[in-house]
Amino acid sequence: xxxxxxxxxxxxxxxxxxxxxxxxxxxxxxxxxxxxxxxxxxxxxxxxxxxxxxxxxxxxxxxxxxxxxxxxxxxxxxxxxxxxxxxxxxxxxxxxxxxxxxxxxxxxxxxxxxxxxxxxxxxxxxxxxxxxxxxxxxxxxxxxxxxxxxxxxxxxxxxxxxxxxxxxxxxxxxxxxxxxxxxxxxxxxxxxxxxxxxxxxxxxxxxxxxxxxxxxxxxxxxxxxxxxxxxxxxxxxxxxxxxxxxxxxxxxxxxxxxxxxxxxxxxxxxxxxxxxxxxxxxxxxxxxxxxxxxxxxxxxxxxxxxxxxxxxxxxxxxxx
Numbered sequence: 161x162x163x164x165x166x167x168x169x170x171x172x173x174x175x176x177x178x179x180x181x182x183x184x185x186x187x188x189x190x191x192x193x194x195x196x197x198x199x200x201x202x203x204x205x206x207x208x209x210x211x212x213x214x215x216x217x218x219x220x221x222x223x224x225x226x227x228x229x230x231x232x233x234x235x236x237x238x239x240x241x242x243x244x245x246x247x248x249x250x251x252x253x254x255x256x257x258x259x260x261x262x263x264x265x266x267x268x269x270x271x272x273x274x275x276x277x278x279x280x281x282x283x284x285x286x287x288x289x290x291x292x293x294x295x296x297x298x299x300x301x302x303x304x305x306x307x308x309x310x311x312x313x314x315x316x317x318x319x320x321x322x323x324x325x326x327x328x329x330x331x332x333x334x335x336x337x338x339x340x341x342x343x344x345x346x347x348x349x350x351x352x353x354x355x356x357x358x359x360x361x362x363x364x365x366x367x368x369x370x371x372x373x374x375x376x377x378x379x380x381x382x383x384x385x386x387x388x389x390x391x392x393x394x395x396x397x398x399x400x401x402x403x404x405x406x407x408x409x410x411x412x413x414x415x416x417x418x419x420x421x422x423x424x425x426x427x428x429x430x431x432x433x434x435x436x437x438x439x440x441x442x443x444x445x446x447x448x449x450x451x452x453x454x455x456x457x458x459x460x461x462x463x464x465x466x467x468x469x470x471x472x473x474x475x476x477x478x479x480x
Contacts, residue, residue: 193260196338200254203331207247210323217315227315229374236364236376239296239324241357242288246331249285252277253335278341283350284357286332287402291395293329299379306379336406340414343407354403358396 220231234240252273259270299307308321344350365376375381380388 197257199334200250204250242292245284249280278345283353286406287399289328290402291399296325342411
């Protein structure tokens with residue numbers, strides 16, 4: 161039975177091939193790129209499958225009106241927004257991986273994809289993923305009825321809930337291990353995107369409440385208005401904190417890179433010029449006794465065999 165399963169399961173066969181093939185890359189510089197490609201490939205498959213599965217739940221035709229609310233307010237849930245951000249990010253990452261395999265990552269297209277890949281990850285994916293996962297499971301542990309009522313279990317499988325609220329953090333963890341992002345790509349743009357999403361989402365669920373007299377998340381329903389306002393400020397601050405903390409955490413994994421200053425670059429250039437002058441003086445100086453070029457110093461690009469032959473000829477001439 162096990163052998164039959166192995167022969168018929170395409171994902172098992174693909175995984176075995178990828179693990180076997182990676183053994184050839186352990187001593188090569190593209191091993192990290194290999195695993196990034198594998199991760200992004202399976203990540204995009206996971207997200208596309210979950211999106212298609214959600215479409216097939218047929219919640220809109222459920223006889224229970226409370227369950228149909230999931231479909232009615234579906235576009236308003238931050239879980240769906242964040243899942244979309246991650247899907248776009250994984251798609252851009254996979255495209256850039258392919259370009260890197262083709263050695264086209266520094267092309268105009270490759271540079272733009274890398275730029276937006278990193279901006280979307282830093283400004284949208286990471287802060288809202290950590291907020292969604294952290295807030296959902298925290299409130300769920302206190303009282304699940306405030307965030308995901310038990311009645312939803314009739315149509316939403318338990319594993320689906322983990323795919324959209326737990327697996328999303330795996331994307332962050334693996335991406336942090338495989339890709340160095342020690343500093344913002346464009347902090348101004350990343351913060352603009354972050355605040356656009358943060359304010360837009362607040363407008364959405366407050367609008368839903370004022371129009372339908374129903375909170376998108378029942379956790380707001382147990383608060384009075386001043387508590388709602390404080391909670392809203394807390395939401396913005398905690399997610400903003402997630403944005404800022406990602407860079408020092410990334411440096412813990414990948415080390416701190418010291419970007420050279422203008423003075424350092426000028427000093428390095430001067431050292432290079434001085435070294436060239438020293439080499440030129442040592443190689444082509446004329447001795448006082450008129451013997452000519454110093455044969456003990458090899459010319460640029462001169463092979464060891466030519467240098468040895470020159471030394472040999474010098475010794476033979478000295479014997480004469």
